Amino acid sequence: MTRTDPRRHIPRTDRLLAVADIRDATHRLGSQTVRAVIVDVQDRARRGELAPERVEATVVDELATRTAASGRRVLNATGVVIHTNLGRAPLSDAATAAVQAAAGYVDVELDLRSGARSRRGATTREALLRACRGAGDALMVNNGAAALVLATTALAAGRDVVISRGEMIEIGAGFRLTDLIASTGARLREVGTTNRTHLRDYADAIASGDVGCVLKVHPSNYRISGFTAEATIAEIAGVTSEHGVPLVADLGSGLLAADPLLPDEPDAASALAAGADLVIASGDKLLGGPQAGILLGDADLVGQLARHPLARAVRADKLALAAMEATLSGPVPPVTAYLHADPATLRARAERLAESVGAIAVGAPAVGVTVVAHDGRVGGGGAPGVPLPGWAVALPEHVAQLLRTGDPAVLPRVHDGACLIDPRCVPEADDHRLAAAMRAALAAGGEVS
Ligand SMILES: *Cc1c(COP(=O)(O)O)cnc(C)c1O
Secondary structure (H helix, E strand, C coil), X not given: CCCCCHHXXXXXXXXXXXXXXXXXXXXXXXXXXXXXXXXXHHHHHHXXXXXXXXXXXXXXXXXXXXXXXCCCCEEEECXXXXXXXXXXXXXXXXXXXXXXXXXCCCCCCECCCXXXXXXXXXXXXXXXXXXXXXXXXXXXXXXXXXXXXXXXXXXXXXXXXXXEHHHCCECCCCCEHHHHHHCCCCEEEEECCCCECCHHHHHHHHHHCCEEEEEEECCCCCCCCCXXXXXXXXXXXXXXXXXXXXXXXXXXXXXXXXXXXXXXCCEHHHHHHHCCCEEEEECCCCCCCCCCEEEEECHHHHHHHHHCHXXXXXXXXXXXXXXXXXXXXXXXXXXXXXXXXXXXXXXXXXXHHHHHHCCCCCCCCCXXXXXXXXXXXXXXXXXXXXXXXXXXXXXXXXXXXXXXXCCCXXXXXXECCXXXXXXXXXXXXXXXXXXXXXXXXXXXXXXXX
């Protein structure tokens, strides 16, 4: 570094820590977080990415939007409603407020009137029972996988779990349902074939084995077509009820009641009405709530699971219980609104976004800025064949990385050489922030034709 090197002018850490705004941020964020931001901004200045005289203001700006956790908010412009890499379902404002309220001391296991201990999460249980007609009882645990482990352990450890070979699925990140079940000490009893499983396959297994439960899994992330056959829940229930064997249905996505938009997605109320004894659903897929596993069904079975020692290891935390109750009792969660978004409204928003960033030519090829028809997706392994008709702004492909690393961070869909901005899963109130991010990325990336 020479005497005239501009890097000599980068403010030192102790000087920055004495700046009033930065000192105040230390009370809010802790000194470790503040120092990490300072070091990062100083490094950028050393690398020449930032003028030394901009360091102080940049630190102040970054601290203003920081929290003590480093996860960044992302505008989801992919059109994928349940985006696994973005944390699946975004919580509703009502659920977010409930989490905030539950963050302190809260009456999660206390009856304030009597002062006596109460059943944990009783009001969330009531909300689940209101949302799912026909369930005798409900239990919420950490996630869907935990619900499956609890059910198979409590009902079938050391015994058989009967499952169709067509339903032995891998979900994502190498997670196989069958490995999970085998890890509980239950024996997998595979029946049928990949494409065809008949009622008699279940009946034979039940008649000849030591069966703890029959598991019917909805293979939400793939479909088989052609020469196929499966036994329905109602058919299997005819056999299981005769033998006193519990029938457990893992719905995967987690609708509690039927949604006409997704006719092939099973729902808890219908599965119970068809004769399932216990239904397993995920809280943060189609239900649109926090991460959770939901068990609904026969009161004796749910009670048996709730009393099992493993239940304590997979119990839901107070924040998730609060978020779930608010999701069920409050206004429609974002997931539901995004799934049912009106294509005409999406088109108008896409056109406004395109207008605010540059030239617009509806339906033209993806050069510069155009508005194109674009199907959204359910995502999260749900309803893989169902397109959600909508619209997107197409930008040059190279803009995608600038959008992801911009502020706010925007995740677009990169497809066929274009960077697609689908407004479906962006709150409308954030459209101006999205437009500003698009303008900034286009300006940084060069051309708008
Ligand atoms: C997603 C899914 C699960 C696991 O649920 P998590 O809440 O992710 O643990 C279990 N079974 C099926 C069929 C699923 O689709």
